[in-house]
Amino acid sequence: MDAVAVIDFETTGLSPAQGDRATEIAAVILENGKVVDRYQSLMNAGVRIPSFIEELTGISNAMIRQAPTAANVMREVSDFVGDIPLVAHNASFDCKFWDAEVARINLTRRQEFACSLLLARRLLPQAPSHKLGALVEFANLPLAGRAHRALADAEMAASLLTHLADELRSRYGIRQVTHELLRKIQGVPKAKVEQLLAKHQQSQ
């Protein structure tokens, strides 16, 4: 698979439209099933982290006070990923925070997101849960550190994506797994996935 950037945000809540802000971001560059580069930083957006989020993520208000500004971190991570296509677990969440944070520094996203949650629902329907941690356990993938920290979750999402790409090669005979193909798979109804992959296999 060509390079993709798997990203993960930690935030103060679920909705930038409700005033929530990012507190940490990680991005790992995945190339041919290997993580070849990593970026990770806490960020200070000048907002208070609710106590239950501090407990969930282990990211405290004291840690954020000493972190670089959200503007600086978002500039850095935007430079880090460049034009490489993005992937996240439940990408609708990370996409809305990415767009909201870069809009504050007058940048716009240059690439599309693929979603490992939508892909896992289609390619691993037998998994008992499609939460990131549950999928990592289901597929016997290595744990990468403390869950709900950005770098650990980005690393685990990257290994999940590698596993899903392996499934596409071994189960469906897909030779070249591309970001564009992942977007196609996640965009069709679950019932149409087999049909899409059979057609794709024939067209190779």
Next chain:
DNA sequence: TGCCAGGCCCTCTTTAGGGCCTT
């Protein structure tokens, strides 16, 4: 004052409701 995310996906569905997933 009272409201409070939103998109996907299933089903006892489509004139709707509720669970899942992200923090």
